[in-house]
Amino acid sequence: MKLYYSPGACSLADHIALHEAEIGFDRVRVDLKTKKTETGQSFDEINPKSYVPTLEFDNGEILTENVAILSWIADQRPALGVTGDLGTARLTEMLTFISTEIHKQFGRVFKPSCDAEAEAAREKIRKRFELISTLAKGDYLFGSEASVADAYLFTMLLWAGKVRLEIPARLTAFDQRMRTRPAVQLALKHEQLD
Numbered sequence: 001m002k003l004y005y006s007p008g009a010c011s012l013a014d015h016i017a018l019h020e021a022e023i024g025f026d027r028v029r030v031d032l033k034t035k036k037t038e039t040g041q042s043f044d045e046i047n048p049k050s051y052v053p054t055l056e057f058d059n060g061e062i063l064t065e066n067v068a069i070l071s072w073i074a075d076q077r078p079a080l081g082v083t084g085d086l087g088t089a090r091l092t093e094m095l096t097f098i099s100t101e102i103h104k105q106f107g108r109v110f111k112p113s114c115d116a117e118a119e120a121a122r123e124k125i126r127k128r129f130e131l132i133s134t135l136a137k138g139d140y141l142f143g144s145e146a147s148v149a150d151a152y153l154f155t156m157l158l159w160a161g162k163v164r165l166e167i168p169a170r171l172t173a174f175d176q177r178m179r180t181r182p183a184v185q186l187a188l189k190h191e192q193l194d
């Protein structure tokens with residue numbers, strides 16, 4: 001299995017989650033500007049959507065989208081998912097919230113069409129981090145154990161740091177807690193972000 005990633009991009013969430021799941025995989029770095037992999041392959045031929053994360057299975061099939069890849073990882077290792085009657089739905093709810101309401105807003109912060117757009121996006125992200133910090137059920141989003149959603153939230157906090165967006169104290173503590181996890185340390189090391 002191969003994970004196509006770009007250092008510090010949202011694919012970091014999947015990178016961390018694969019390590020958490022102890023699933024063996026090869027990392028293939030993608031230059032998102034040239035759309036070439038580290039071996040010079042055309043990334044668009046691998047994933048016509050032209051973005052990371054992209055997971056390629058040994059039979060050549062590819063899986064894209066953070067929500068789908070992280071859900072698939074949780075399916076392989078239920079300890080990284082959410083238990084209970086609504087467990088799967090709650091995980092999907094959280095992953096979708098992070099993806100569509102936080103991740104997407106960062107695009108407007110990184111590449112705004114104007115200052116007002118950037119500021120509006122920052123405000124939305126701030127509010128959503130605030131909300132997530134109140135929704136968290138324990139040390140991690142769903143209680144005392146980390147799930148794949150925590151890997152995604154951690155990646156968003158890394159981005160918040162890059163653009164100097166203030167985050168609630170509870171999320172600062174969460175960020176520090178995540179950084180003590182071997183899977184996080186390994187992924188940060190591999191992406192040279194440590």
Ligand SMILES: N[C@@H](CCC(=O)N[C@@H](CS)C(=O)NCC(=O)O)C(=O)O
Pocket residue numbers: 009010011032050051052053064065066067099
């Ligand atoms: N809908 C996708 C979006 C993934 C995404 O935004 N990937 C970014 C990096 S964080 C990317 O590869 N951008 C390159 C591009 O769009 O050209 C998902 O949620 O997985």
